Amino acid sequence: VCGFTLNMMSLLGLSLAIGILIDDAIVVRENIVRHMEMGKDHVQASKDGTSEIGLAVTATTLSIVVVFVPIAFMGGIAQQWFAPFALTIACSVLVSLFVSFSLDPMLSAVWDDPDVHEETKSWLVRKLEFLDRGFDVMVRGYRRVIRWALGHRIAVVLLTLVVMVASFALPATGLVGSAFMPIEDRSEFTIQIETPPGSNLDYTRGKVTEAVALVKAHPEVLYTYATVGGQSGTVDAASVYVRLTPKAKRSIHQDAIAQQVRNEIRALSGVTAYISTGGFGPAKQIQIELTGEDTAVLTDLAEKVQALIATVPGAVDVGLSSKGQRPEIEVELDRELAGALGVSVADVAQSLRPAFTGLDVADWIDPFGRTRDVMVRLGADWRQRPEDLETLPLVLNGAGGSTTVPLGQIAKVRRTLGPAQIDHKDGDRVIVVGANTEGRPLSAVLGDIEAKMAGFQLPPGYQRRHGGEAEDQAEVFGRILIALGIAVMLMYFILVVQFGSFIEPVPIMASLPLSLIGVMLAMLITGSTLNLMSMIGVILLMGIVAKNAILVVDFAKHAEAQGMSREEALVEAGAVRLRPIIMTSVAIVAGMLPIAIGSGEGGDFRAPLGRAVIGGVITSTVLTLLVIPTYYDILTNGRDWLFRAFRGKPKAPRMPPPAAPPPAVEPSADAR
DSSP: OOOOOSOHHHHHHHHHHHHHHHHHHHHHHHHHHHHHHTTOOHHHHHHHHHHHHHHHHHHHHHHHHHHHHHHTTOOHHHHHHHHHHHHHHHHHHHHHHHHHHHHHHHHHHHSOOTTSSGGGOOHHHHHTHHHHHHHHHHHHHHHHHHHHHHHSHHHHHHHHHHHHHHHHHHHHTTSSOBOSSOOOOOSEEEEEEEOOTTOOHHHHHHHHHHHHHHHHTSTTEEEEEEEESOTTSOSSEEEEEEEEOOGGGOSSOHHHHHHHHHHHHHTSTTOEEEEEOSSSTTOOSEEEEEEESOHHHHHHHHHHHHHHHHTSTTEEEEEETTOSEEEEEEEEEOHHHHHHHTOOHHHHHHHHHHHHTOEEEEEEEOTTSOEEEEEEOOOHHHHHOHHHHTTOEEEEEETTEEEEEEGGGTEEEEEEEEESOOEEETTEEEEEEEEEEOSSOHHHHHHHHHHHTTTOOOOTTOEEEEEHHHHHHHHHHHHHHHHHHHHHHHHHHHHHHHHTOSSTHHHHHTHHHHHHHHHHHHHHHHTOOBOHHHHHHHHHHHHHHHHHHHHHHHHHHHHHHTTOOHHHHHHHHHHHHHHHHHHHHHHHHHHHHHHHHTOSTTHHHHHHHHHHHHHHHHHHHHHHHHHHHHHHHHHHHHHHHHHHHHHSSOOOOOOOOOSSSOOOOOOOTTTO
């Protein structure tokens, strides 16, 4: 329907959806079994269990859908990345909702569960009964903890805020860095080699041979492929592609090998080299663009910025896009004299062209029978000496006929240094100061660069801005945050419709930032950065973590509507929903575990995603069972107080019209 292919992002969406797809089925099936344990037959239990949990499951599934649909249409390069991923998950969970409301109740009604009654239990079920007893112990302990939390609401709120602020402070203090892409072991990297401007082909080839010899000395190198000559046709640039042995057959990470090679090539004289280990070409991670009119001023500013960046720890391969200065011949025309003689700049350029470019004077057939063009131009030595060029004749056409004058009579010829490359961006001349990172996150290196350049003043008419990964990261992360804001708003509207209140969804929305605590801790423990893949994990969490809070609040509202006190309803809701919440969380963690381990080729690229989801699910599960009931109690009590103050009576809990008989509430373990 959407025209997607089975690519990396769509397959990643399917792999992530595995842990989510069974969530709805787990919740529905667990509720059906709970009704069967009340003594109902399997047909009636399937009807009542599905009807009781139906609205809550629908709300949890739609919460995931409204998170991913805005992500798929956020525009720019971010949409190209995320559209297959987001829509794959959204469509998958919609199908899982249909299955949980059709196939699961049908099978539960047709296939009687023989293990519900004691006399029909098999030997395997009897052996595994210790798991049920463990859940009962967990429920009794949870009842005590949640009662304490509801009795110490201010302490719970303050403790949660302290933990949240401490977690969010990890990126600000640099303990958790950020980058556009995660560090990946692709078993390959590229060495970009630059020789001094003006170097000839033989000199560049010799330096490349020396560099290749250093690279091949490493046993982890499988083969190399060298190309001499830059993309613009220059012969003072080259590239060496290095292929390493597979990741499973070596103990050294790709970045460690690249660092060793970088240090070895630095010892070569007459060579400037940098190494690219990412999958996006030879572009450097850090790019500071300086724009202005005068090339000489830009070059001076760029060299000063280059010197500043070179002092920052973790900044390597620092260089300029202008590639320094190369020797050139400058011809300065005496315009007053030339105008009197009728000589224009174009005439001088046309006269110099045969000396440097050459003239096609004849054809020559080589011994193999192929026709060759014969070009005539000045010898290499004559083209280098200004005094020889000053003797070049210029033809002057006048009324008395044609005459010749030496070039030196109307122009000054001298050797100078000029930029090896002149680039333009948006109509302005630009020089890019580029660098890569080594041993430190991109955010930490950029932070130190900005601190050093805080007092660096640019002349009027000159500007500085970031490019490279920093620019891409700002664009993509900005679009993601905007899409997440829209998704949170849509999620809130769905919960308003579900609960018929603008206040009661607020505690559920509070579960969203609680998941970020686990994300930050997981990044800190595993040494990962906040990058594109971990942001995908945050997107996934926004839809997952609200599920648990919805289940708890939905049951508490039903129990309170039946006459139970609010505090007891919250305790009972957490105790009854503890089993499905634990089961769904374990299913999600198990589904993410292979991704978080990051084994195999390309595993490093996906690992931050799995780690972010696992950390967020664990903390949100624990905190949801304690913090969300506390927040719900505080907000609803505050609402009732306001209604008593302004209307003289509290607002009764308002429920949507029931689709089935009201649910039966199990007596608590304490009552039994």
